[in-house]
Amino acid sequence: MGRSVRNDLHGLEISQRELQNLTNLPVKDELIIISNPINQLGKQIIKKIKGSEGATVVFLVFSAFVFGYLVFDIIIKLFANWITIPSWVLLIVLCLWGGGFTQIFLYFWWKKRLKILKNNLTSSLQILLHDVDRYNSIIKAIDINDQIEEAGNPTVIIKERERVIEALKLTRNDLVRALKTERILRENKNFILRNTELFVNNLATLTAMQVTEQATEHGRLLNEALQIALDVQYEMKKLQSQE
Incomplete structure (x- = not known):
């Protein structure tokens, strides 16, 4: 993000460098034009x-x-x-x-x-990368909303912002955990996964935070984070079935 974001958004975005470190693949690599x-x-x-x-x-x-x-x-x-x-x-x-x-x-x-990315891009990883894009889009949307608010539009303020940020943190943890697990299974196809802590997710906590008033901005953001978490949980179950 080009401008200085609010403190509660710092460190939430999953950057390209972090994504490449988590997957050990050249994800989202772009051709360098000198x-x-x-x-x-x-x-x-x-x-x-x-x-x-x-x-x-x-x-x-x-x-x-x-x-x-x-x-x-x-x-x-x-x-x-x-x-x-x-x-x-x-x-x-x-x-x-x-x-x-x-x-x-x-x-x-x-x-x-x-070519390396294409040869190692599993269906699970494709879905997880799509979820990462959706997750980052939520953060970008919040940042843009903050800019509109700072420009003198207090009516666009996100209510219950703390709950939204907490939901994003939980979703981020699940995404990182799923990406780590996918990498372990991809790089060790014959390895029986014993790190059960990787499969412990925060879906129950996130579900409990879901609000019923979906028409509100904070409700929409929480529901979007929940949907991503559900997708991640589904992919985690698929990964577990590969053991």
Whole structure:
């Protein structure tokens, strides 16, 4: 999330990095385009140049560029004095060649990781990943609702917010537990699962928190969290049957 979220939402979202650690798979991996970080760096530099320390930033960037070019020029004259083209032209050519080679390498690396994911993506994992997306969407919806409230709309406040957050915490625990269990069974197909604590879920507690007034915002959020938990419980039972 781009802005600073409220304290009770911190740590609730299941990030891509955490998801990859839990599954030991390149889940939601995206192709790295080398021009993107360069553009981001350029935007940051321009932003700082427009700030109060603009002159200092310009000086540092220019100094780094000149220093790098001088070092490159010295290396060429010492070890490749047979090259006749100007060193600045050679530097540009090498940068373009290096950038193209790097992008090709990143593409094939990304395709390889996609193949690994495809070969290990079980039906249970697909459903759990979908539930993670739904879970994260609830948190994002709450964050957007908070922004609308902070913009001067107090009528959109989520009632009984503490209960909603508690339900999300319970759902998060179940999702993490299910993902850990799926990974154990996937990576140890002949292993008899003995870690029974992984199957202890909080569904009963979450069900007890469910409210009847589904028309209210907090009721809708609690019911959505409950539905995710039910899906997770179903997948957990399927995983247990694989023992």
